[in-house]
Amino acid sequence: MSQPCQCMTISDDDPRYMELRAFIQKEENKQGVAMTALQEAQRLFGYLPLEVHKFISSETGVPIAELYGVTTFYSQFTTSPMGRHQIQVCMGTACYVKGAQKVLDKVIETVGVGVGMTTDDRLFTINAARCLGCCGLAPVMMIDDHVYANIDNVNCIPAIIAKYREDGSRSSK
Amino acid sequence: MVIESNNCQEIDCLKPLQTREGLNQLRDEWKAKLEQPKDIRVVIGMATCGISAGANQVYDAFREEFDKRGMTTIKLEKVGCVGMCVYEPIVEIYETGKDRVSYIHVDPPKVKTIIEEHILGGRPCPGLTLAGLNNDDKSAPECAGFDDLPFYRKQKRIVLHNCGFINPEDIRQYIGVDGYQALADVLTTMTPQDVIDTISASGLRGRGGAGFPTGLKWKFAAANEADQKYIICNADEGDPGAYMDRSVLEGDPHAILEAMIIGGYAIGATKGWIYVRAEYPTAVKRLHIAIDQAEQLGMLGENIFGSGFNFDIQIRLGAGAFVCGEETALIASIEGKRGMPRNKPPFPANKGLWGKPTIINNVETLANIPGIIRNGAEWFRSIGTEKSPGTKVFALGGKITNTGLVEIPMGTTLREVIEDIGGGCPNGKTFKAVQTGGPSGGCLTINALDVPIDFDKLVELGSMMGSGGMIVMDEDNCMVDIARFFLDFTCDESCGQCTPCREGTKRMLEILDKIVNGAAHKKDLDDLKELADNIRLTSLCALGQTAPNPVLSTMEHFMDEYLAHVVDKRCPAHVCKNLTGYYITDRCIGCTKCVRVCPADAITGAVKEHHHIDQAVCIHCGACFDVCPFDAIERR
Numbered sequence: 016m017s018q019p020c021q022c023m024t025i026s027d028d029d030p031r032y033m034e035l036r037a038f039i040q041k042e043e044n045k046q047g048v049a050m051t052a053l054q055e056a057q058r059l060f061g062y063l064p065l066e067v068h069k070f071i072s073s074e075t076g077v078p079i080a081e082l083y084g085v086t087t088f089y090s091q092f093t094t095s096p097m098g099r100h101q102i103q104v105c106m107g108t109a110c111y112v113k114g115a116q117k118v119l120d121k122v123i124e125t126v127g128v129g130v131g132m133t134t135d136d137r138l139f140t141i142n143a144a145r146c147l148g149c150c151g152l153a154p155v156m157m158i159d160d161h162v163y164a165n166i167d168n169v170n171c172i173p174a175i176i177a178k179y180r181e182d183g184s185r186s187s188k
Numbered sequence: 189m190v191i192e193s194n195n196c197q198e199i200d201c202l203k204p205l206q207t208r209e210g211l212n213q214l215r216d217e218w219k220a221k222l223e224q225p226k227d228i229r230v231v232i233g234m235a236t237c238g239i240s241a242g243a244n245q246v247y248d249a250f251r252e253e254f255d256k257r258g259m260t261t262i263k264l265e266k267v268g269c270v271g272m273c274v275y276e277p278i279v280e281i282y283e284t285g286k287d288r289v290s291y292i293h294v295d296p297p298k299v300k301t302i303i304e305e306h307i308l309g310g311r312p313c314p315g316l317t318l319a320g321l322n323n324d325d326k327s328a329p330e331c332a333g334f335d336d337l338p339f340y341r342k343q344k345r346i347v348l349h350n351c352g353f354i355n356p357e358d359i360r361q362y363i364g365v366d367g368y369q370a371l372a373d374v375l376t377t378m379t380p381q382d383v384i385d386t387i388s389a390s391g392l393r394g395r396g397g398a399g400f401p402t403g404l405k406w407k408f409a410a411a412n413e414a415d416q417k418y419i420i421c422n423a424d425e426g427d428p429g430a431y432m433d434r435s436v437l438e439g440d441p442h443a444i445l446e447a448m449i450i451g452g453y454a455i456g457a458t459k460g461w462i463y464v465r466a467e468y469p470t471a472v473k474r475l476h477i478a479i480d481q482a483e484q485l486g487m488l489g490e491n492i493f494g495s496g497f498n499f500d501i502q503i504r505l506g507a508g509a510f511v512c513g514e515e516t517a518l519i520a521s522i523e524g525k526r527g528m529p530r531n532k533p534p535f536p537a538n539k540g541l542w543g544k545p546t547i548i549n550n551v552e553t554l555a556n557i558p559g560i561i562r563n564g565a566e567w568f569r570s571i572g573t574e575k576s577p578g579t580k581v582f583a584l585g586g587k588i589t590n591t592g593l594v595e596i597p598m599g600t601t602l603r604e605v606i607e608d609i610g611g612g613c614p615n616g617k618t619f620k621a622v623q624t625g626g627p628s629g630g631c632l633t634i635n636a637l638d639v640p641i642d643f644d645k646l647v648e649l650g651s652m653m654g655s656g657g658m659i660v661m662d663e664d665n666c667m668v669d670i671a672r673f674f675l676d677f678t679c680d681e682s683c684g685q686c687t688p689c690r691e692g693t694k695r696m697l698e699i700l701d702k703i704v705n706g707a708a709h710k711k712d713l714d715d716l717k718e719l720a721d722n723i724r725l726t727s728l729c730a731l732g733q734t735a736p737n738p739v740l741s742t743m744e745h746f747m748d749e750y751l752a753h754v755v756d757k758r759c760p761a762h763v764c765k766n767l768t769g770y771y772i773t774d775r776c777i778g779c780t781k782c783v784r785v786c787p788a789d790a791i792t793g794a795v796k797e798h799h800h801i802d803q804a805v806c807i808h809c810g811a812c813f814d815v816c817p818f819d820a821i822e823r824r
Contacts, residue, residue: 151273
């Protein structure tokens, strides 16, 4: 995993800290706040860098080491920023027996990075999902909120990815 | 995951129901609305699978057409999963005095046809129904609703009864199908001991996997004196390929709330937690709506039905850790810690969440409770087998025609599930095995097809019920590869606390990698077996103890496939890449299609000339095999 670059560093006066503080204060009386605070922080910032851990620690009194232990335990938490588009290839059993590995291989080949990695231009992050819960439509891939179902022919994948790439280059111009 | 736009009806007329009479009045009003609707009722399956298949666009299309045509009296409703996921998006039309009609694979153009022909013209469209498309079964009427199909005829829907019929975002519809009647019975006429006795007498066993008697669990927690007790609903459905809990939460969330309140009353808990996977945003949203509405109606909160009993429920989201399905790990996770299991005893019923007596029940287990209270223990015992009463929901997936959720009485045979309900393997392929119990379970072969399914029979056969995933595999699946797939999963999900699971599963995975890559020797198979036995006996929690099951079970039933990989260095199903070579036969006419798709440029040959694959360059991806229109490529 690469370190977050300077442009993604979160400044101390980022308004999202205020939101996070308000959330933690609201939860203050409830036990087990560490995990919900991390979940909220990830929702706000998109990832959990060291400075966010420091902030949550000072707000909740839970040591940074303990928070970091929680962050690294659960697969949904990430300490590095994600790409603009999240590609999730379902690798649940139902999808797997119907050829999900071929779908994943094709996605990796097309995008050019491996599972859990983000492209250098921060356009795509590839993930192998545990199960997206649409086993009736297997094999399934999801890009952001859109589900691509019944991918029986993996040769359709480059065209799908290209569409997101075009949109990405257009909006960055 | 797509969360549908927030257009659930605002129900502003919800007032607390303090009495049984108030509840009954609301039930009668809504029962009539649901069972004898004055106008046509159009329902769209909007669980995750339906939404993924495009149900939102179908809903919007109906809404737009109805608005445009001024058809304001027709009820358009979002319901949960009707079960036949493979045919989503599904739209069903209910009309008083007529059979329900179920339309499959609906898209916006079909919406127009359905409105014009069926709703306005009064002529259902057979071509758009399942029976119409595939009418092999002459006994079914031409425009059959799902009830008439073999897929449903062998099922018995208790847990899924309301899914696909009521709008899960409207508590009044749940009340209209006798919802919260069981709670009213319990709080106004039964003692906590009565409740425990009824559940014990019903013989209900936990549907999360191990099949522990629910009544006994409740009895243990009730017997403990404590200032606070908790009841937790385990909705951390981690088995990849099983989604019945998600379906219940999305289609009938109030059943879970009602059961938790009943359980709370029985054991003396006033607080409940629902621990649900964050990967289920639609379920989470509907649970929040359900809790809100239950609070408004006074089903949750203080002094429920004037009984003096208080209860409230909170939701906690998981963050992606399979091991959190284990009770003690789940408790650690709710406490905000790393979700690591601990040794038992003490059992959670004695010392659970924050050290207090805690009951953890699975979603499907809870969904059975209101029905048992309403209909009695005898009714429940009359379904299923003697030692495993009731039904079980299975997520039927993989190489099967009718993928979907099926609920069958315990004791149904595997053959009935796979052949009659599931419709067998598609494309004329031969059935090879079915995997039950997910990463903790094993596979059942053709020899087990006539065994009646219940908790104990599956264990006898070397598999287990698990949460109810049932993945069918055909001749094209490699069993060694499947075993490797599951071990890769458990190895990745091991919490790392105990050595047998952390290190042992990794070593097993390494051996399996050698086997699928053709680098293994026969001794590796002995090592694999020995490791598996040791991990099974010495791991701390059920994750490690059951992790070797998929390997042991495939080794028992498909040793020939293991030997083919190890000794002959070939994969009989042509799945393992490094053991599968691709060769071009005489059937090649030189169309160059394969040349164009080969990512490694390993294929040479001019147009209309026989092509050739350079074996030194080939990466065994199979792209040429998939694309060849003349079946001229052979796998060896």
